[in-house]
Amino acid sequence: MAVPHSEPRSSEHGSGFIDKYVFSVDHKVIGLQYFFTSCFFLIVGFAMIMLLRWQLAFPGQPLPLIGRLLPMTWAPDGILMPEFYNQLGAMHGTIMVFLGIVPLGVGAFGNYILPLQIGAPDMAFPRLNMMSYWLYLPGGMLMLLSFVLPGGAAQSGWTSYAPLAIVNPGQTVWLLAMVVIITSSLLGAVNFIVTTLNMRAAGLTLGRLPIFVWAQLVTAILLLLAFPPLEAAAVLQLMDRIAGTSFYLPAGLVVAGESLKVAGGGQPLLWQHLFWFLAHPEVYVLILPSMGIVAEIIANGTRKPIFGYTEIVASMIFIGAMSFIVWAHHMFLSGMSPRLSNFFLVTTMIISVPSVAVLTCLVWSLKGGSIRFTTPMLFSLAFLPLFGIGGLTGLPLGLTVTDIYLHDTYYVIGHFHYVVVTGTIIALMGGTYYWFPKWFGKQLNDFWGKIHFWGTAICMNGIFFPMFIQGLAGVQRRLYDPTAQLHNLSTQPLNVVSSVSAWLLFLFQIPFLVNIVYTIFKGKRCEENPWRATTLEWACASPPPHGNFERPPRVYRGPYEYSTPRAREDWTPQHVPS
Amino acid sequence: MKGNYGWGLPVAASTFAGPIDFGIKLIHAAMFAIFILWAIFFAYLLLRYRRREGRSAQAGYESPLKSLIPDFFVLVFEIALIVFYAIPNWHRIKIAGPSPDTAxxxxxxxxxxxxxxxxxxxxxxxxxxxxxxxxxxxxxxxxxxxxxxxxxxxxxxxxxxxxxxxxxxxxxxxxxxxxxxxxxxxxxxxxxxxxxxxxxxxxxxxxxxxxxxxxxxxxxxxxxxxxxxxxxxxxxxxxxxxxxxxxxxxxxxxxxxxxxxxxxxx
The missing domain is CATH 2.60.40.420 (Cupredoxins -  blue copper proteins)
Structure with a gap:
């Protein structure tokens, strides 16, 4: 139901710098805060893996140039310590997933675009929105701070399997930070759901919602239902560490020759179940907003309605529901009953079908189009085959029998990075180019955008494709020194290929970052609606003032009315009466 | 021993390496075929429907039924894999196992x-x-x-x-x-x-x-x-x-x- 617009919120908006840009309740400012903060964390997480990849490519050799600058506890004489290597690995995963991609896809894009696309003046709970950000930022800083605390950062993988995570140093701060970050996400999720359901403009029925809004709505529901178990699980692990409980610890453990003095009776597999109960829906939290972004850009760049709107929306809802009963496909070899695996095998195969459906609809949308190869379109088009590789390579991992061999090898790393990096991150980059004019009233440079695109797409493949070959050769994950085991030697040159590609990928991000900074400060103003897009976010000024719309918009049609026969232009905005 | 390892699967040296390798090879062949066919179609669409002067996009909403064909084939392939490959082999490898008397x-x-x-x-x-x-x-x-x-x-x-x-x-x-x-x-x-x-x-x-x-x-x-x-x-x-x-x-x-x-x- 749409509710009448009211104006009380603008009075809450102070005019001082602090009120306007720091403790703002405006969804647009919060969205940009999320954008810049999550970009910062993405760069930090990327920097960590660039360090780590030196050790993988050239094990035991001193890091050139910056090696001497690192503290002795991290890299004496420039050679990475195994403890530090494990910290980098665990924190790379944590930061990229929880502090980088989710806040970017949901916190930044969702926050900024969703209220605009539904014609709302702000989020339903602006103060809650501000609180989400102000939990996220300190939570993230706490996570980073753990590197310089005694014991260092968490070093038990981003999955933090018990009992290793309980006996390893660094984990306490990780757990505390996770509790803060999860709370932030939960507040955001509630806000997104209420906003989407209650704040839509007149005439904007559910069937007229842009696919991006649908994606954000399903994502928010997933976050709301999946995160609480992990938050509880994290508190239990924290108790195991600091209060002497044994939720995840059996009796009779002997660690490093010392008998562990705990009551016992706990079960390490309990952690894995609770963790993956979150972390599998989390995969869809990572990918759904990107699918939404790609759908928006493709409809706009082909100048025709998206193909199979209903099918895409239904598939997303189905994916969301199914994602709660596939978690144990991460655990086929964990020691849980092998009879249980068959159930999760079947649900896993089922969930692949709607993903294929979404991808098929997006490809089919190209048919009959008039395709513009703009920078955001290039990213969205690249999403399709690259996400396709990520999806296909999930097949031998989701199938119990072939997973016996491929589980916990580089094949897994290749698979999920194709999904999350060449899928999600590529789409988020495309979204940045697409909505930048909305955020700043200025358009990013197209030439440098294309350089950025080609460099990024090629380097990403250079990093992750070799991992499939390594995985088939049996190279395990999370090895500090891959050359310590004979069967990993033959594919060791591929580690060099991956590492060099990763460093080159970083170089290709420089034009992107410079482009953003330069355009914000020196760019020329562009048209209000440079892409000639139909959805509501373009029915207000760019950037929109506080309160967004001059008058509450009214919606007359579906979201993608491009090239309608007998229309004067090849786009008919949602808010223009016929 | 070093000769066992290369860029593909290592030498197979157990009785169930056969079925596992069969699955890995079959799925990769299928993946490769799907991807190539799909990539050709994708490239065709990009080329055929690129922006050209004097031709605008066709707004028609096609029936999505046709688009269900790939989903259908994926579903059939996966059901076949589950029923004829995964469940029986998983049972043999991870559930049944040999008797301790003969092992x-x-x-x-x-x-x-x-x-x-x-x-x-x-x-x-x-x-x-x-x-x-x-x-x-x-x-x-x-x-x-x-x-x-x-x-x-x-x-x-x-x-x-x-x-x-x-x-x-x-x-x-x-x-x-x-x-x-x-x-x-x-x-x-x-x-x-x-x-x-x-x-x-x-x-x-x-x-x-x-x-x-x-x-x-x-x-x-x-x-x-x-x-x-x-x-x-x-x-x-x-x-x-x-x-x-x-x-x-x-x-x-x-x-x-x-x-x-x-x-x-x-």
Whole structure:
């Protein structure tokens, strides 16, 4: 139901710098805060893996140039310590997933675009929105701070399997930070759901919602239902560490020759179940907003309605529901009953079908189009085959029998990075180019955008494709020194290929970052609606003032009315009466 | 041994490596075919429907039925994989397993960062183990009082098994989760502290193969390796004899306790 617009919120908006840009309740400012903060964390997480990849490519050799600058506890004489290597690995995963991609896809894009696309003046709970950000930022800083605390950062993988995570140093701060970050996400999720359901403009029925809004709505529901178990699980692990409980610890453990003095009776597999109960829906939290972004850009760049709107929306809802009963496909070899695996095998195969459906609809949308190869379109088009590789390579991992061999090898790393990096991150980059004019009233440079695109797409493949070959050769994950085991030697040159590609990928991000900074400060103003897009976010000024719309918009049609026969232009905005 | 490894799958050396490799190859062939066909269609669409002067996009909403064709084929392929491939082979490899009467049974105690193997010795009975006996010289905590353990053979990072019969490993861990992985056997199984988890394989090639840990287990995870030696039956008997010779005098005959598998927690 749409509710009448009211104006009380603008009075809450102070005019001082602090009120306007720091403790703002405006969804647009919060969205940009999320954008810049999550970009910062993405760069930090990327920097960590660039360090780590030196050790993988050239094990035991001193890091050139910056090696001497690192503290002795991290890299004496420039050679990475195994403890530090494990910290980098665990924190790379944590930061990229929880502090980088989710806040970017949901916190930044969702926050900024969703209220605009539904014609709302702000989020339903602006103060809650501000609180989400102000939990996220300190939570993230706490996570980073753990590197310089005694014991260092968490070093038990981003999955933090018990009992290793309980006996390893660094984990306490990780757990505390996770509790803060999860709370932030939960507040955001509630806000997104209420906003989407209650704040839509007149005439904007559910069937007229842009696919991006649908994606954000399903994502928010997933976050709301999946995160609480992990938050509880994290508190239990924290108790195991600091209060002497044994939720995840059996009796009779002997660690490093010392008998562990705990009551016992706990079960390490309990952690894995609770963790993956979150972390599998989390995969869809990572990918759904990107699918939404790609759908928006493709409809706009082909100048025709998206193909199979209903099918895409239904598939997303189905994916969301199914994602709660596939978690144990991460655990086929964990020691849980092998009879249980068959159930999760079947649900896993089922969930692949709607993903294929979404991808098929997006490809089919190209048919009959008039395709513009703009920078955001290039990213969205690249999403399709690259996400396709990520999806296909999930097949031998989701199938119990072939997973016996491929589980916990580089094949897994290749698979999920194709999904999350060449899928999600590529789409988020495309979204940045697409909505930048909305955020700043200025358009990013197209030439440098294309350089950025080609460099990024090629380097990403250079990093992750070799991992499939390594995985088939049996190279395990999370090895500090891959050359310590004979069967990993033959594919060791591929580690060099991956590492060099990763460093080159970083170089290709420089034009992107410079482009953003330069355009914000020196760019020329562009048209209000440079892409000639139909959805509501373009029915207000760019950037929109506080309160967004001059008058509450009214919606007359579906979201993608491009090239309608007998229309004067090849786009008919949602808010223009016929 | 080094010749076993290349850029593809390593040499296959167990009875179920065949079915596993068949699945991996079949799925990759299918993936490759799907991707190529799909990429051709994708490239055609990009070329055919690129922006051109004087031609605008066609707004028609086609019936989405046609688009369900790929979903349908994926579904059929996956159902076939589940019913004819995954469920039967999973049952054979992870659920059924050989009978302990016809197999060699070895106990494995994993720890940071070593694989300890325990053989029952000539009496065929495993000595009792308990954490209270664990010390550097006795890493698996073998009970010195238990007669069944007097003739037990223990090895570190060396697994010796005969060709021509299955081996069952009863696995436990002293500290954290480890994962037993031999690439050539295509076996992998996590070992969870507090649980006893079994794994079996039947080698088809004699030789030396690598044991690696596949689950992050701490700072020296990458160093946690061992060797699996597959001997011909006669070689294996000779190895067993040599090991027993070094073991303390056997008191198997009076192993009255009958405690073949201790009540220890790991």
């Amino acid at each position: 060699l049974v070895v106990e494995l105690v994993a720890e940071q960062f070593a694989w300890n193997f325990q053989y029952p010795g000539p009496d065929g009975k495993f000595g009792r183990r308990d954490v209270q006996f664990i010390e550097p010289a006795n890493p698996i905590g073998l009970d010195p009082q238990d007669p069944a353990g007097k003739d037990d053979i223990t090895t570190v990072n060396e697994l010796h098994v005969p060709l021509g019969k299955p081996t069952i490993l009863n696995m436990s861990s002293k500290d954290v989760i480890h994962s037993f992985f031999v690439p050539e056997f295509r076996v992998k199984q996590d070992i969870v502290p507090g649980m006893k988890i079994s794994l079996w394989f039947e080698p088809t090639l004699a030789g030396r193969f690598e044991i690696g840990c596949a689950q992050l287990c701490g700072v020296a995870h990458s160093m946690m390796r061992g060797d699996a030696y597959v001997h011909t039956p006669s070689e294996y008997e000779a190895w067993l004899k040599a090991q027993s010779g070094q073991a303390p005098a056997t008191t198997a005959a009076n192993a009255a306790t009958g405690n073949s598998n201790g009540s220890s927690t790991f």
